[in-house]
Amino acid sequence: MSNDDDLVPEQVSGYTVGEKKTIAEYTKLDAEDESLAKWKASLGLTDDAAPYPVKAGDKRKVVIVEMSLVFPDQPQLKPIIINLEDADGNTISGKEIKFSIKEKSIYQFQIKFRVQGEIITGLKYLHSVKKSHIRVDKVEEPLGSYAPNTKDKPYYEKVFSEVEAPSGMLARGSYSAITKFIDDDLTVHLSFPWSFTITK
Numbered sequence: 001m002s003n004d005d006d007l008v009p010e011q012v013s014g015y016t017v018g019e020k021k022t023i024a025e026y027t028k029l030d031a032e033d034e035s036l037a038k039w040k041a042s043l044g045l046t047d048d049a050a051p052y053p054v055k056a057g058d059k060r061k062v063v064i065v066e067m068s069l070v071f072p073d074q075p076q077l078k079p080i081i082i083n084l085e086d087a088d089g090n091t092i093s094g095k096e097i098k099f100s101i102k103e104k105s106i107y108q109f110q111i112k113f114r115v116q117g118e119i120i121t122g123l124k125y126l127h128s129v130k131k132s133h134i135r136v137d138k139v140e141e142p143l144g145s146y147a148p149n150t151k152d153k154p155y156y157e158k159v160f161s162e163v164e165a166p167s168g169m170l171a172r173g174s175y176s177a178i179t180k181f182i183d184d185d186l187t188v189h190l191s192f193p194w195s196f197t198i199t200k
Helices: 023-028 034-042
Strands: 062-070 080-083 098-102 106-115 120-131 134-146 156-159 173-182 188-199
Touching: 062 173, 062 188, 106 134, 134 156
Parallel strands: 098 188
Antiparallel strands: 062 080, 062 106, 106 156, 120 134, 120 173, 173 188
């Protein structure tokens, strides 16, 4: 069994994914529909927004720029920042991601990402954590729906709820994890392994 065999988003009974539309199609939808107008405004769909410049040939729809852990109750601790994009804007693949967290530390995940080319609906963050090949945690965090970024808003940020690192002799040690970013269509935009150690 691979690390991510069980890393599949939960399905909501009776929910079906709507028909995909281009940005041009969305912007032309019924202007008389107030709720639709509000939804489009919430996504930032305006005619005057300059799109974020995308390199020719870049077909990625969601670009994960950075993942970080911050320690809101311990400002003396530096955030753990994991860059997932190189200087040329390419997704870093095969990068070893490894860090340590002190037991009982309160931390928050923060994700910085960019959407380009088309509207993304139902984006989710998933991760599965294992210790000695036994799954000890699984997270499914809905991120939402997004219009492509603009020059004025070059990326989106999502801050997760606070989490307390486990403590005690059995909790300390090495963990392996895999993270996946997936949308309503079950398109996987990025998947990567990482590991961490809980220390005393």
